[in-house]
Every structure is written in structure tokens, then in C-alpha cells.
Amino acid sequence: MWDWMGNEMKIYDVTIIGGGPIGLFTAFYCGMREMETKIIEFLPYLGGKVSYFYPEKVIRDIGGIPAVSGENLIKQLTEQAQTFNPTIVLNQQVVGLERLVDGTFLLTSHNGEQHRTRTIILATGFGTLKSAKLDVEGAERFEGRNLRYGVERLNDYRDKHVLISGGGNSAVDWANELLPIARQVTVVHRRHVFSGLERNISNLRKSAATILTPHVLDALHGTDDRIERVCVKNLETNETQVIEVDEILVNHGFCIDLGPIKGWGLDFEYGNIKVDNRMQTNIEGIFAAGDVVNYPNKLHLIAGGFSEGPTAVNNAKAYIEPEKELKPIYSTTHF
Ligand SMILES: Cc1cc2nc3c(=O)[nH]c(=O)nc-3n(C[C@H](O)[C@H](O)[C@H](O)COP(=O)(O)OP(=O)(O)OC[C@H]3O[C@@H](n4cnc5c(N)ncnc54)[C@H](O)[C@@H]3O)c2cc1C
Structure with missing residues (x-):
């Protein structure tokens, strides 16, 4: 042959x-x-x-x-x-x-x-x-800039405000890993309950991270190539708030x-x-x-x-x- x-x-x-x-x-x-x-x-x-x-x-x-x-x-x-x-x-x-x-x-x-x-x-x-994509209008425009689906270099997040969207293993793990490096970590999750190793979830809950549940990312605002602010929505009250961010990490599964x-x-x-x-x-x-x-x-x-x-x-x-x-x-x- x-x-x-x-x-x-x-x-x-x-x-x-x-x-x-x-x-x-x-x-x-x-x-x-x-x-x-x-x-x-x-x-x-x-x-x-x-x-x-x-x-x-x-x-x-x-x-x-x-x-x-x-x-x-x-x-x-x-x-x-x-x-x-x-x-x-x-x-x-x-x-x-x-x-x-x-x-x-x-x-x-x-x-x-x-x-x-x-x-x-x-x-x-x-x-x-393939990572599950963020289902928010215009998201693809910021992919590979300050919207990412995985962490290549922890140092990219040094002294930044990182918003993590997701509530599974990866989101919890990354929040814990980034806490000592980032200036601020905010975790946005559509449910009150996180999934993952109990110890990691407890560590996250005890940490300085801001945890917003049950919330979702609702809109992204920024310049042509960078997100500067996001709008997050409370799924129980439908109230929204605007948060200034430097980096967004999306862990919605894959x-x-x-x-x-x-x-x-x-x-x-x-x-x-x-x-x-x-x-x-x-x-x-x-x-x-x-x-x-x-x-x-x-x-x-x-x-x-x-x-x-x-x-x-x-x-x-x-x-x-x-x-x-x-x-x-x-x-x-x-x-
Ligand atoms: C966020 C996260 C954190 C984790 N943390 C840990 C941890 O701390 N400790 C631990 O033990 N485990 C951890 N795991 C689990 C661990 O990563 C997996 O158990 C491990 O990667 C399995 O290895 P694998 O080689 O079987 O499969 P994979 O790592 O999935 O590799 C399979 C490869 O096969 C390739 N492939 C698939 N189909 C084809 C095809 N048709 N042709 C050619 N190539 C193909 C894929 O591209 C892929 O590269 C974690 C998983 C995740 C997602």
C-alpha cells in the first residue's frame, strides 16, 4: 500500500x-x-x-x-x-x-x-x-484581546480587575489561582451554587473575591478592541449594574x-x-x-x-x- x-x-x-x-x-x-x-x-x-x-x-x-x-x-x-x-x-x-x-x-x-x-x-x-462561547452580543470582537476562555499566562492578569464568568470547576479554580495575582477578582455565576471540589469552593467563598449570584453577563462596552465595562444582570430581580473590568475570563464549559x-x-x-x-x-x-x-x-x-x-x-x-x-x-x- x-x-x-x-x-x-x-x-x-x-x-x-x-x-x-x-x-x-x-x-x-x-x-x-x-x-x-x-x-x-x-x-x-x-x-x-x-x-x-x-x-x-x-x-x-x-x-x-x-x-x-x-x-x-x-x-x-x-x-x-x-x-x-x-x-x-x-x-x-x-x-x-x-x-x-x-x-x-x-x-x-x-x-x-x-x-x-x-x-x-x-x-x-x-x-x-472547543470552549463554549460567551453568548453576549459582540463578544467575538474581543476574543483573544481581553476576553479569553483559558489562562495562558497568569502574569497577564497581574494587578488587573479580572471578571470570571462561570461556576464550575474551572471558574472556581481560576478565581483561586488569580486571587494572589490580580488586583481584584469578581465571579459572576447564574446559579447560587458552585460546582467543583468542596475545598476549592470554600476557599473561594472565604476569599476576597466579589461573588455575584445569580448573575449573568448582559452586555460588553469598550473601545474597538478592549472591553472596559460590563453590564451584569441579577436573574432574580432583573436589576443591572455596570462594572469596570480589565480582563474577562469565560468558563462556561466546553x-x-x-x-x-x-x-x-x-x-x-x-x-x-x-x-x-x-x-x-x-x-x-x-x-x-x-x-x-x-x-x-x-x-x-x-x-x-x-x-x-x-x-x-x-x-x-x-x-x-x-x-x-x-x-x-x-x-x-x-x-
Ligand atoms: C480545568 C480542568 C482542570 C483539571 N484539573 C485536573 C487536576 O488538577 N488533576 C487531574 O488529575 N486532572 C485534572 N483535570 C482532568 C485532566 O485534564 C484529564 O483527566 C486529562 O487531561 C485526560 O487526559 P487524556 O489524555 O485522556 O485526554 P485529553 O487531555 O482530553 O487529550 C485528548 C487529546 O486527544 C485529541 N483528540 C481527540 N479526538 C481526536 C481525533 N479524532 N484525532 C486526533 N486527536 C484527537 C484532543 O485534541 C486532545 O488533545 C482537569 C480538567 C480540566 C478541564
Whole structure:
């Protein structure tokens, strides 16, 4: 079989779809099992949700790492993944799947590029990522200026009045992270109740942040390229007030879609892909790890996915080479 350049198409042992934290660690472990590995990622960069939503947030719930910024975690995971030189393809959404007569898979990306592989590990998270947009007239005009959907650099908010719209995990986390840096933090949420980790919510409620509930952002006012004032509305009384702001951070959730993968014939459960305790999906040769999977008591945390990846790899190896013993192998064996 030939690729679009006329070269014979290489058959990889494993293709990991998704270059988030779990895809990256899984790629490292593939190298430990001496498997020819390719990662295909939709975004123009690696790191999945960590890079997209919270590069500067401090992650505190990975064993042995008391505190690490999202950015540093991804830097280290990328370095670790590159130990065995996997092929990394960015800017491609995998959309098509075909099982060839020899049992290998042919994957097709949105741009038509094709990839051959003996096994697949889906590390797609909940799918490709887009932030839910602020539904206020003219909002798109200020996007990327002082209206943002994620925090790239905490320092951009230093000594500023930051208004955060939202009441979920991200809004609460960012409010707490920005409080020591910003001059003032105002949180606007359409419900009285916040969702997220209780401790973080308590910290926010005890903090100096101004909390406006049940309120929504109603209008944005400013110059051509910057918002200077916003109008917020109390949903119980319909009263409005005008607030001067420097920066607006919108955390209204995000749209994540697995796209055409939903039509591949995989078994789904509660919106995620059902796997057994080998991380095997219902399609032989296709495994999954990380946020995309579902099994009883699945934890949607990075630490959980770090164990699922190697399990998927060991079983993918056993699928290709059934005669090989399926046993845990330590990194000491390889360095
Ligand atoms: C705001 C926020 C804070 C969080 N804080 C923490 C925390 O403190 N600690 C913690 O443990 N967890 C935290 N999490 C959860 C953690 O980020 C996820 O559990 C983790 O990112 C899952 O990693 P993953 O690799 O499975 O998926 P993802 O990180 O979602 O990566 C999946 C990648 O697959 C790509 N992809 C999807 N479909 C395709 C396709 N068809 N083709 C090609 N590429 C595709 C996507 O573009 C994405 O880059 C947080 C999540 C959020 C949103």
C-alpha cells in the first residue's frame, strides 16, 4: 500500500489517537515494549486538556509530585514520550477507520492522509476541544484581546480587575489561582451554587473575591478592541449594574466531540467507550485509555490514565505477539 507521496506506507505496531497527557505517557510505555509508535493529535500542540485549559494551573493530585504546573507536566511528559522517538503527527483529526484483509487498520485523517497500524489506542479524551462561547452580543470582537476562555499566562492578569464568568470547576479554580495575582477578582455565576471540589469552593467563598449570584453577563462596552465595562444582570430581580473590568475570563464549559469515532462500531456507556480490564474495546485490536474510557468507578484524573495506558500497551503487545508473556515490566529493565 502506498501513501499520497508514492512511498510504501509503513505499518506501525500501535497508533495512539490523541496527544494529551495519557497519549504521551502511553507512547513512552509503547517504546518500553519496543513497539513502533505513532501519535496523531488534532490540535497544533501536545498536552490535550492540560495545555488547552490550564497550562499554568498547579496540579496537586499526581502521586509523588506534590505540585506541578500543567505546562511543566506536559513538558516532562513530552520529553518522556520522546525517549523512544515515536512519530508525532499534529493538526490531524482521525475520522475514518477500516480493517484491511490482513487484519491491520487503515486510519484516515480529516485532510485525507492515511495511516496503517496493527493496533490502535484511543487516548482522545472526550474528543476534540472547543470552549463554549460567551453568548453576549459582540463578544467575538474581543476574543483573544481581553476576553479569553483559558489562562495562558497568569502574569497577564497581574494587578488587573479580572471578571470570571462561570461556576464550575474551572471558574472556581481560576478565581483561586488569580486571587494572589490580580488586583481584584469578581465571579459572576447564574446559579447560587458552585460546582467543583468542596475545598476549592470554600476557599473561594472565604476569599476576597466579589461573588455575584445569580448573575449573568448582559452586555460588553469598550473601545474597538478592549472591553472596559460590563453590564451584569441579577436573574432574580432583573436589576443591572455596570462594572469596570480589565480582563474577562469565560468558563462556561466546553464543547468536546468525538466526531466520526462515534460511528466506528465501538460500544459506548454513559458517553464514553466501554473497555474491559485489559482496556480492550469491543473491537479486537482497538484499546483505549484516559478520559475516553468508561468502566465501573472510572476516575477522570491524570493519575488514573497513567495506569490505563500501560495496561492497554501490554495487551496491544499481546494482541500482536500472543506468544509473549503478559507481565509488568519495570523501567529499570530498559535503561
Ligand atoms: C480545568 C480542568 C482542570 C483539571 N484539573 C485536573 C487536576 O488538577 N488533576 C487531574 O488529575 N486532572 C485534572 N483535570 C482532568 C485532566 O485534564 C484529564 O483527566 C486529562 O487531561 C485526560 O487526559 P487524556 O489524555 O485522556 O485526554 P485529553 O487531555 O482530553 O487529550 C485528548 C487529546 O486527544 C485529541 N483528540 C481527540 N479526538 C481526536 C481525533 N479524532 N484525532 C486526533 N486527536 C484527537 C484532543 O485534541 C486532545 O488533545 C482537569 C480538567 C480540566 C478541564
